[in-house]
Amino acid sequence: MIRRFSPLALILVLAALSLAAPGAAHAQRTASAGAWRTDVPCTQGRNPALAVSDTSVGTQVPGCVRAECVTLPNGRRACSCTGDTIITVRLEENGRVVHEWPSDHSMSGSPQSLRALTGDLDGDGHAETIVAEWQDMSNGLGIRYYELRIFDGRDLARAPMRIAVRDFEPDGSFVRPAAGGDCRLIATRWQELSEPRRGEGMYFVGQWMRYRDGRLEHDPDRPVVVRRLLNSFENARGSTPGAPFAYLRHRDARAHAGHGIPAPPRLTRTEDGTFLRVRGDTVSLDLPPDVVSGHTLGDFYRDDDGWIFTTWLIDGATGRPYPAGYQPSDERWLDGHPVRLATHSDGQGRTVYFVVAHPPGAARP
Structure with a gap:
């Protein structure tokens, strides 16, 4: 009806x-304390929860004219395969192609186009495989467009969870509370917004999200955080260790009551x-x-x-x-x-x- x-x-x-x-008021109470600023990257510390694989290297792959591969644990690798007429990305295990998808983007096939991480995101004792594909870069601001695929640790053959993010970095896009807990993905994007203290403009937006059984859940213990693109921020982009989290833990970042979307008319x-x-x-x-x-x-x-x-x-x-x-x-x-x-x-x-x-x-x- x-x-x-x-x-x-x-x-x-x-x-x-x-x-x-439900949870919005709790998120704002958490935001007032700025608890998100004390989070720590999942790739750091004495016992990192996530391991970053080496950058891709050129190699020989059957069926590929040119290939760039990232080596993963347990006999796995992620490869960008340039064929005669198409570029694809593969996830292999022990020489067998488990997943393959087309990649028709400006950065496809380049040595910088693939990054990968492994680690247990949901605390079930099985390490997920995360493949980040750099697809494009915008003119002007130089925003980098990525698509992430998270392959479940219990069943590699299962279809991955997919999400688009902006300005992804392996060392700063997954964080966890300093006291411990599962890793959260900071899903980042750029958005025209208005914020009471910073006014209208272009903002960098981060949402803390938890991976669970092939899906993402909003983390009610962390607000949606925004930071306006001012000169100081622009000058720091591309040279700040631990980004994008480092951008959002900065004193100029704010919890956004509108959850990072323009106010509905x-x-x-x-x-x-x-x-x-x-x-x-x-x-x-x-x-x-x-x-x-x-x-x-x-x-x-x-x-x-x-x-x-x-x-x-x-x-x-x-x-x-x-x-x-x-x-x-x-x-x-x-x-x-x-x-x-x-x-x-x-x-x-x-x-x-x-x-x-x-x-x-x-x-x-």
């Missing part, structure tokens, strides 16, 4: 999602529906086609009519967005699941919020 809501009802709904979500249309199909980044809903059709989750794009769409997949229990390109191991994780769709049009573009009240499999704060 599809329902329409008044603007007042929408304000109450969005306020509940962003301000009164007051006049927004909402409807209730159900996900019919989610494959990769594209969704289909049981809503009229003039509302949404083939949207990309957690990113922006321009459609054939010239409209610019910005889309967000929101965990309604915390009010926090899932990062761009998020795809759990189970690609059908949202099929048949209820969703609240909120859309706003300003004459040039549309913002679409997919709000899932209780994402399947997510831990409750």
